[in-house]
Amino acid sequence: MTQPLLEVRDLHTVFSTKEGTVKAVDGVSFDLTPGETLGIVGESGCGKSVTALSVMRLQRPGKIVSGKVMFKGQDLTKLSEYEMREIRGREIAMIFQDPMTSLNPVFQVGWQVGEPTRLHHGWGAKKALASAVNMLSRVGIPSAESRANDYPHQFSGGMRQRAMIAMGLTTTPQVLIADEPTTALDVTIQAQILDLLRHVNREFGTATILITHNLGVVAGMCERIIVMYAGKVVESGPTKDVFAHPTHPYTWSLLRSIPRLDAEKHEPLKPIEGVPPNLADLPTGCAFHPRCVFRVDRCTRDVPALLRVGESQLAACWVTQAGGELTGA
């Protein structure tokens, strides 16, 4: 196996709120190998975005209390803010959910796309703009040269997301973190942006972390996925294995709640009962147990660790770790 590019180990990020300390990221570990696309899935509020922001050290007002983020032999959690700024945008780039608000409304798009090169390579205005125009045309902005002079409000949502991706790529980073890049876009544009991300991954060799709550997106894009629930990783493994044989009841339920072409006929869609727990007031034992149809006594008492289940997957579930099968119900 190739050496991982990014190793996240036992990461804990907390927020202080009036209700007490909220563990938004509670012991998350994962690897990202060069050139791969890793999916992080889960419902809203399960800690996906905070995990990504913590990697970039942009989790404020949250605090990383423990854990490591190893990147190229250095622990990003230990770097000074100044050193971290050298990583952001140069080595690891990030694109955000809402392209409508992710661009500064008062600047021309070309200027903004060129900002990372001015920051990191010290390029002058002309050179930065030329590279921005080049990058804009490569992400599929038609007549990029004149479009670079447009302001964000003259771009459509899809084009803004393309511009954000272009901005991320100007410095050819090794890691691209895409936080729900298609959620705010309509379906046809979603498909275009996903195509583009696939392209970027292939042509630039950029390792991509794709955060989404859309399992369909993950299935088409990612070699491996991580499923998060209540700040913890509950299952991880190669996408096709996880989809074929989920080893955590949460993944199992998620997969049953969406329509699939390969499903058996007349199989009804089953939404997951209940809502994700309040992170400030987690249930005892496994956080998923109140919504779990396979729960056993132990689930309400002890927190399961993330352990190998089956050949290629890891799961944090007492049932499957004991050899139980997830069927029926």
Place this chain on the structure above:
Amino acid sequence: MIGPSRVAELDVPAAGVETGAARPAQSYWNESWERLRANRVGMAAGLLIVVFALIALLAPLFSLVVTHVQPQTINLDDTFFRPGLRHLLGTDELGRDTLTRLIWGARVSLGVAFLTVAMSLSVGTTVGMVAGYYGGWIDDVLMRFVDMVLAIPAIFLFILMSILFRPNAITLAAIVASVGWGSVARLVRGEVLSVKQRDFILATRSIGAGDARLMVRHLLPNVLPVLIVAASLGVGQIILIEAALDFLGLGIQPPTPSWGNMLTNAQSYFFRSGFLVAFPGITIFITVLASNIFGNAVRDAFDPRLKS
């Protein structure tokens, strides 16, 4: 890894349906300027201020060419002249030409007004920006200080300062600005608080921009519209304050003419010659009115919150 030579090989899916012909760039600034230009009354008021400012700048020329007297030139043969051809706006008790004095007074009044606005904007913007951007205890300390500044009864502070520093145009501007920056700081802080929540600030941090760059290059331009509005509305207000201070003898001291101290002087001769009161009064009135009308026009054109 990336080179222009590979562009051709890339089969990047183009933004198909979104393809649009290039349009001329319509920036926020262009749009606002167009809106301002469409407001005729506002533009006329603005033009009036510009003309007054030009006249003030060229005051020595006017003395030489138009009125042929200096503002301090005393002519005891020509006291209390009525407005006429010899003295367009009449003369005062010492035979000094009122028009000349008004023109020289404009230098003081407008000069102090612009200088005050510049001072309160630069201090207020810096403080408001730092408070809003960093938040936490920095915000608390700075804004409580602003609250204190704004709680000081301004007129007493002005009196005290005028006693401590002999007022000239610059110290007077500094004295008025020492209170004026507080409200600017509040305004800017509020704006920064709302702008910094927007995603593009996080996005800008994510490309590695530091605090200083974020504040000056990315936040400040977003706050600029509010500053422009504050500045244009502030001018009229400060002209009034300055005139009041001069009138009370706390501002520019005679014999240097200012609109305010011309009024002070005139009150003794109110019944001999009402013109001595009327002309400085009307001048102040017109200037302040024009400033306010222009300020409102600028606000209508520039304030992002008023945009539909």
